[in-house]
Amino acid sequence: MNARILIGGALLAVGAIVAGPAAPGAAGSTPQVAIENFRFTPSTLTVPTGTTVTWVNHDAEIHTVTSPAGAFASPALETDEKFSFTFNAPGIYAYFCALHPQMRSTVVVQ
Amino acid sequence: MDMDRRGFLECMAWVGTGVVWTAAGGVLSSRTLAQAAETPAGGDFGFVQISDTHIGFKGEANKDVAATLGEAIARINALPTRPAFVLHTGDLTHAQKPGAFDAVAEMLKSVKTERVFYVPGENDVFLDGGKEYLARYGKGTVGGKGWQSFDHRGVHFIGLVNVESYKANGLGSLGAEQLEWLEDDVRKLSSSTPVVVFTHVPLWAVYAKWGWATDDSEQALGYLKRFGSVTVLNGHIHQVLQKVEGNVAFHTAMSTAFPQPAPGSAPSPGPLKVGDDRVRTLLGLREVRYIQGRGPLAVVDSTLA
Numbered sequence: 001m002n003a004r005i006l007i008g009g010a011l012l013a014v015g016a017i018v019a020g021p022a023a024p025g026a027a028g029s030t031p032q033v034a035i036e037n038f039r040f041t042p043s044t045l046t047v048p049t050g051t052t053v054t055w056v057n058h059d060a061e062i063h064t065v066t067s068p069a070g071a072f073a074s075p076a077l078e079t080d081e082k083f084s085f086t087f088n089a090p091g092i093y094a095y096f097c098a099l100h101p102q103m104r105s106t107v108v109v110q
Numbered sequence: 111m112d113m114d115r116r117g118f119l120e121c122m123a124w125v126g127t128g129v130v131w132t133a134a135g136g137v138l139s140s141r142t143l144a145q146a147a148e149t150p151a152g153g154d155f156g157f158v159q160i161s162d163t164h165i166g167f168k169g170e171a172n173k174d175v176a177a178t179l180g181e182a183i184a185r186i187n188a189l190p191t192r193p194a195f196v197l198h199t200g201d202l203t204h205a206q207k208p209g210a211f212d213a214v215a216e217m218l219k220s221v222k223t224e225r226v227f228y229v230p231g232e233n234d235v236f237l238d239g240g241k242e243y244l245a246r247y248g249k250g251t252v253g254g255k256g257w258q259s260f261d262h263r264g265v266h267f268i269g270l271v272n273v274e275s276y277k278a279n280g281l282g283s284l285g286a287e288q289l290e291w292l293e294d295d296v297r298k299l300s301s302s303t304p305v306v307v308f309t310h311v312p313l314w315a316v317y318a319k320w321g322w323a324t325d326d327s328e329q330a331l332g333y334l335k336r337f338g339s340v341t342v343l344n345g346h347i348h349q350v351l352q353k354v355e356g357n358v359a360f361h362t363a364m365s366t367a368f369p370q371p372a373p374g375s376a377p378s379p380g381p382l383k384v385g386d387d388r389v390r391t392l393l394g395l396r397e398v399r400y401i402q403g404r405g406p407l408a409v410v411d412s413t414l415a
Binding site for chain 1: 169170204205206232233236237279280281319320321377378379380381
């Protein structure tokens with residue numbers, strides 16, 4: 001399972017660079033992170049500074065998107081609810097689900 | 111076996127041997143007369159643990175968690191011996207749903223017992239760092255922070271909070287301040303004092319991958335190592351698992367709301383949907399009896415069906 005997530009993450013990072021949905025200055029580009037089966041997919045998302053990322057909860061369970069450093073914290077997300085955050089500063093943003101903290105992921109902002 | 115006065119006098123005929131048989135809680139135990147004289151009056155007692163009531167949950171795994179909690183309460187009230195108190199090991203509410211705390215408090219009023227003690231689960235504190243929970247249940251706890259200890263008939267009870275600073279390492283956590291308090295709290299107790307610890311997330315590594323462990327539990331258990339009888343009661347995982355390590359007996363508890371999968375048996379933890387005919391066999395409560403003079407406490411788990 002770990003190998004699959006790593007490959008998935010790598011592919012998405014490549015996709016972001018090549019396909020350019022998150023190209024700098026591209027208006028309205030909002031990469032999505034799916035919350036599904038108690039995982040954030042992709043587990044690592046790399047975006048340019050200024051990007052708005054949207055998380056969508058596909059699970060029956062409630063999840064949150066919480067930065068332990070305090071950079072952002074979603075409300076409790078029911079099924080199909082969304083949360084968006086605009087990353088205006090570069091950095092590596094680790095986040096987790098406050099209800100199920102074994103769910104961990106990262107947004108890399110360059 | 112009830113012993114009436116005649117029976118007692120007959121027994122006293124054997125006084126020369128210095129042994130007194132008593133029956134309490136259905137368990138025979140023998141003591142010398144000298145020991146019997148030292149026993150404090152009415153040593154035996156029982157209490158109940160319930161856990162993970164998740165009031166506010168409306169998922170497939172149980173459409174009516176209030177009903178199953180009601181069934182658990184009915185069972186408590188039907189126990190042959192009234193419990194001295196009830197311990198709720200957390201996740202009173204599901205995700206701090208509006209009205210849930212009120213509903214739990216209202217329902218638990220019908221439990222026939224002196225008092226209910228609580229420790230929070232992550233569902234009770236994750237939205238506001240515990241503000242709502244502590245406003246209701248912080249009173250009488252250390253610094254209003256939710257941890258506490260009390261004594262009942264010579265047994266020392268310790269309620270710990272390991273979800274307040276739920277860390278992004280995925281595990282429960284006690285924190286330095288609480289650990290310091292714990293060390294101090296037990297310092298003056300004699301090692302023969304039976305100790306009961308109750309807290310939400312398991313204090314042994316049931317399955318760290320699913321967050322079913324506490325990152326600094328070893329330190330806490332270190333302070334309790336010298337005691338002859340330690341019983342650790344946890345919730346969080348919605349199933350009964352047990353472990354004995356030296357003088358420490360760990361017991362996790364069933365939920366009254368919904369079951370969860372066995373460790374590693376599913377892609378993730380979470381509510382487990384089973385057939386309607388099966389769900390009540392996976393939900394339940396626990397009665398714990400303390401028999402004077404006995405080391406380990408007697409733990410009896412019962413399901414709703």
